[in-house]
Amino acid sequence: MGGITLQDAGYSAGGKVILSGLSLHLEEPRIGIVGRNGSGKTTLLRLIAGLVAPSAGTVRVDGINPFADRKGALSRLGILFQNPEHQILFPTVEEELAFGLRQQGMPQRQALEAARAALAAEGRGHWAKAPVSTLSGGQKHWLCLQAVLLMAPATILLDEPFAGLDLPSIARVSRRLAALPQRLVTISHDTAAVAGADRVIWLEAGRIRTDGPPAEVLPGFTAEMARIGEADADADLAG
Amino acid sequence: MLTLTSPVETPLHRLPAGAKLAALAVFTLVLFRLSSPLPLAGAAALVAALHLPWGRTFALHALRMLRPLWPFVAVVALWHLWTRDLHGGAVILLRMVAAVAAANLVTMTTRLSDMLAVFETLARPLSPILPPRRLALAFALVIRFIPTLSDRMALLAQASRARSPRRPGWRLAVPATLAALDGADQAAEALRARGGSD
Numbered sequence: 001m002g003g004i005t006l007q008d009a010g011y012s013a014g015g016k017v018i019l020s021g022l023s024l025h026l027e028e029p030r031i032g033i034v035g036r037n038g039s040g041k042t043t044l045l046r047l048i049a050g051l052v053a054p055s056a057g058t059v060r061v062d063g064i065n066p067f068a069d070r071k072g073a074l075s076r077l078g079i080l081f082q083n084p085e086h087q088i089l090f091p092t093v094e095e096e097l098a099f100g101l102r103q104q105g106m107p108q109r110q111a112l113e114a115a116r117a118a119l120a121a122e123g124r125g126h127w128a129k130a131p132v133s134t135l136s137g138g139q140k141h142w143l144c145l146q147a148v149l150l151m152a153p154a155t156i157l158l159d160e161p162f163a164g165l166d167l168p169s170i171a172r173v174s175r176r177l178a179a180l181p182q183r184l185v186t187i188s189h190d191t192a193a194v195a196g197a198d199r200v201i202w203l204e205a206g207r208i209r210t211d212g213p214p215a216e217v218l219p220g221f222t223a224e225m226a227r228i229g230e231a232d233a234d235a236d237l238a239g
Numbered sequence: 240m241l242t243l244t245s246p247v248e249t250p251l252h253r254l255p256a257g258a259k260l261a262a263l264a265v266f267t268l269v270l271f272r273l274s275s276p277l278p279l280a281g282a283a284a285l286v287a288a289l290h291l292p293w294g295r296t297f298a299l300h301a302l303r304m305l306r307p308l309w310p311f312v313a314v315v316a317l318w319h320l321w322t323r324d325l326h327g328g329a330v331i332l333l334r335m336v337a338a339v340a341a342a343n344l345v346t347m348t349t350r351l352s353d354m355l356a357v358f359e360t361l362a363r364p365l366s367p368i369l370p371p372r373r374l375a376l377a378f379a380l381v382i383r384f385i386p387t388l389s390d391r392m393a394l395l396a397q398a399s400r401a402r403s404p405r406r407p408g409w410r411l412a413v414p415a416t417l418a419a420l421d422g423a424d425q426a427a428e429a430l431r432a433r434g435g436s437d
Contacts, residue, residue, distance in 0.1 A: 074434050
């Protein structure tokens with residue numbers, strides 16, 4: 001079966017339940033996941049990406065288990081971490097880009113050539129040898145997205161893709177993302193980032209609160225956030 | 240090693256990394272066979288001469304890169320002045336400075352990826368116990384995360400300074416260690432997200 005399927009999936013860590021009873025079938029091209037801080041958005045994304053195994057239920061992507069079958073997962077799922085520092089593994093730009101290709105079985109030389117070609121196509125050929133430590137925050141973000149795109153996964157999971165970017169960068173990245181043929185699953189606490197999605201899932205305390213088109217989900221979400229904001233919004237600990 | 244990259248591109252950059260490393264090994268071996276000051280001074284002069292044709296910036300940068308050596312030079316010189324063994328002192332000092340300067344010269348003029356490729360080739364006989372790609376990945380991770388860790392240390396020191404009048408000193412050891420472990424977890428997850436190390 002195509003798409004991402006969660007069946008009664010849950011995740012607990014250190015005795016705390018972070019996600020529970022999630023049953024979802026995701027196949028729309030643009031999916032948004034909204035929720036407050038600590039609602040389990042990032043954990044859900046990591047669960048789908050196969051970075052963590054569910055402690056209950058199952059997660060399947062096109063029928064495969066993304067946690068156990070990493071080879072199968074690589075062509076199906078790419079994930080953009082919220083913090084580029086947590087994603088970048090290599091000292092130079094070209095090595096960072098080539099790594100994923102090499103993991104997909106491309107020989108090192110070809111992988112490096114593909115990385116340089118991708119940089120040149122974006123007018124950044126001179127970045128190839130640059131140390132990643134010299135890049136600005138926005139440039140690191142761009143590099144991470146590019147590294148994921150080079151692997152050409154069918155679905156890209158985006159964790160707060162606009163966090164920390166300045167306004168021109170946000171415009172550029174959203175234009176870039178909108179043009180992608182891939183399925184995108186975007187998590188955000190900002191309704192603007194998911195307003196154009198085909199489907200929005202509102203996550204609250206590790207469970208699905210509402211699930212539907214943005215016009216149905218977002219007004220309720222916005223109203224609830226405003227209501228909580230009136231009260232003390234931030235006293236509860238996550239989990 | 241990280242700051243050891245040359246500010247200017249020289250013709251030495253175009254020589255194969257393996258040849259440079261082999262020449263360095265031979266040169267260092269010869270340094271240790273020479274036992275009188277005059278030939279050693281010649282060897283040191285040769286190293287110096289190899290720096291000069293690439294311009295002032297390059298030579299000055301190389302000189303700055305020798306800075307960590309000076310305390311040792313001072314200690315060795317004082318000791319040999321004290322024992323009145325000027326001959327022995329000159330031999331050790333010339334040998335030390337020439338060897339380190341030559342090694343720096345190779346590092347400065349060799350791209351890291353080329354250096355790693357040489358190590359990967361050399362480590363091939365070990366491949367049953369140490370897969371070369373894993374070794375290369377380990378090198379890359381070290382080089383990637385050393386500046387990150389030192390940035391993290393600097394941030395911790397600033398965070399401490401922002402709220403404490405005292406120098407942070409050893410009090411940063413625990414948070415810095417935890418940050419390093421955190422970083423390791425994040426790197427492991429990032430590796431997993433793109434296929435692990437196999």
